[in-house]
Amino acid sequence: MIEDRIYAASSILVVGAHAFDAEVIAGPLAAAAVKRGASVTFLHLTMGEQGHPCLIPAHYCVQKEEEAGRAAERLGVKVRSLGLRDAFLPSDDETALEVCDIIRELKPEIVITHWHGSWHKDHRAAA
Ligand SMILES: [Zn+2]
Structure with a gap:
């Protein structure tokens, strides 16, 4: 099951x-x-400013950057x-290739992002 693969992964990238x-x-x-013990990275495509x-x-x-840094510290993830x-x-x-560069660098076993049918166009673009 996909849940087993997600919970067993040693590296996860979450793209928002x-x-x-x-x-x-x-x-x-x-x-x-x-x-x-897994390595988790949160990738924020925009700061939602x-x-x-x-x-x-x-x-x-600036506020969102500070909040994202504090959340990452508490969760133990990289941002x-x-x-x-x-x-x-x-x-x-161009944007897809920027995300691909990060995926190539981090080599995550699992990538999690938005649902492609989300109500928000930025969420659909991220997916
Ligand atoms: Zn959003």
Whole structure:
């Protein structure tokens, strides 16, 4: 079963369109995997900096980076970011190749990301 492969993996990459997506998608799984010795990396394609109703994106981006760092520290995961623009995540070869470079570097046994039919276009682009 796929669950057995996920829970037995020694390296996992979780790709989220926005910071905090990877934490929601796989936070508990990541914590359990790290606890048994696996290497887990959260890749944030954007910081989700457009998502605050009051803060300007540049300020919210700094807040999201700090929050992502604290979450990664608590979960024991590594964190990476492509720094792409929130709400305009491209679904193109250039972006796919950037993600491929990270997959080639980390060589994860398992890659987890959004559902391809998600309601959010950035989530679909990430998938
Ligand atoms: Zn999201």
